Amino acid sequence: MSSSSADTGMASQHDSMSESLQTSWRWLAIAGAIIGIIGLLAILAPFVTGLSISLLFGLFLIASGVMNFIGVFSARSWGGAIWQILLGGISIGAGVILFVNPVAGLATLTILVIAYLLVSGVVEVVMGLSLRGEPNWFMAVVSGAIGILLAVMLWAGFPASAVWAIGLLFGVNLLVSGSTMVIFAYSARKSTKSMEMEQSAGAA
Numbered sequence: 130m131s132s133s134s135a136d137t138g139m140a141s142q143h144d145s146m147s148e149s150l151q152t153s154w155r156w157l158a159i160a161g162a163i164i165g166i167i168g169l170l171a172i173l174a175p176f177v178t179g180l181s182i183s184l185l186f187g188l189f190l191i192a193s194g195v196m197n198f199i200g201v202f203s204a205r206s207w208g209g210a211i212w213q214i215l216l217g218g219i220s221i222g223a224g225v226i227l228f229v230n231p232v233a234g235l236a237t238l239t240i241l242v243i244a245y246l247l248v249s250g251v252v253e254v255v256m257g258l259s260l261r262g263e264p265n266w267f268m269a270v271v272s273g274a275i276g277i278l279l280a281v282m283l284w285a286g287f288p289a290s291a292v293w294a295i296g297l298l299f300g301v302n303l304l305v306s307g308s309t310m311v312i313f314a315y316s317a318r319k320s321t322k323s324m325e326m327e328q329s330a331g332a333a
Contacts (some may be wrong), residue, residue, distance in 0.1 A: 154317040161310025168303025175296030183234035187227030196219030233290075239291040242298065243283045244294055250276030 165211030202211045227234035253273025255286040260266040283290045 154314040158311050161307045161314060163307070164310065165304050165307025168300045168305075168307055171296055171300030171303060173300075174302065175293040178299055179235045179238075179291075179293070179298030180231045180296075182299060183227055183231035183238060186238065187224045187231065187234060190220045190224030190227065192224075194218065194222075194224060224255070230236035235295055236288055236291040239283065239287065242294060243280045243287070246276045246280035246283070250274065250278075250280060264319045 194217040197213050197220060201213045201217075227237075250273040253269050253276065255273075257266050257269030257271075257273060260269065283294050
């Protein structure tokens with residue numbers, strides 16, 4: 130495929146996405162507003178949100194364990210069947226523990242979040258420093274430094290931070306995602322209005 134045809138394909142795909150946004154901006158704005166409100170509620174009640182996430186994670190582990198037990202019947206060897214049984218038992222056991230004691234699950238999830246923020250922060254800092262001289266390279270360093278700082282703060286406040294960390298971070302993520310969707314929706318609305326004005330001017 131030539132570069133011109135590839136560029137044409139990318140341009141048509143971009144136009145298709147833009148047209149889709151322009152025709153469905155209201156639904157995108159409504160969905161973004163709902164997600165943002167849920168995120169705000171999660172921020173206001175981080176402990177309840179964290180417990181809910183812990184319970185859902187426990188249910189997910191139980192369902193995963195059940196699927197592993199079902200997979201025993203399709204195993205082609207005794208070794209594969211034994212592994213499926215072990216994985217299923219571990220998943221169901223961990224899921225039941227989280228479901229019975231979701232507060233313990235909060236602590237575990239908080240440790241995982243701390244590890245993720247620390248590792249991803251270090252990677253971003255190293256990547257940003259390796260791209261020194263490129264446009265906006267320092268943004269990666271700043272983002273990584275913020276991640277490392279959050280990890281250190283959560284670890285310094287652990288285990289008390291487990292009460293609010295998961296729910297708060299989840300709420301902030303939803304609030305940011307919802308706000309971004311609303312911004313995209315109204316940008317598409319402005320684009321639609323400007324196109325309609327141009328068409329009206331051309332028709333006149």
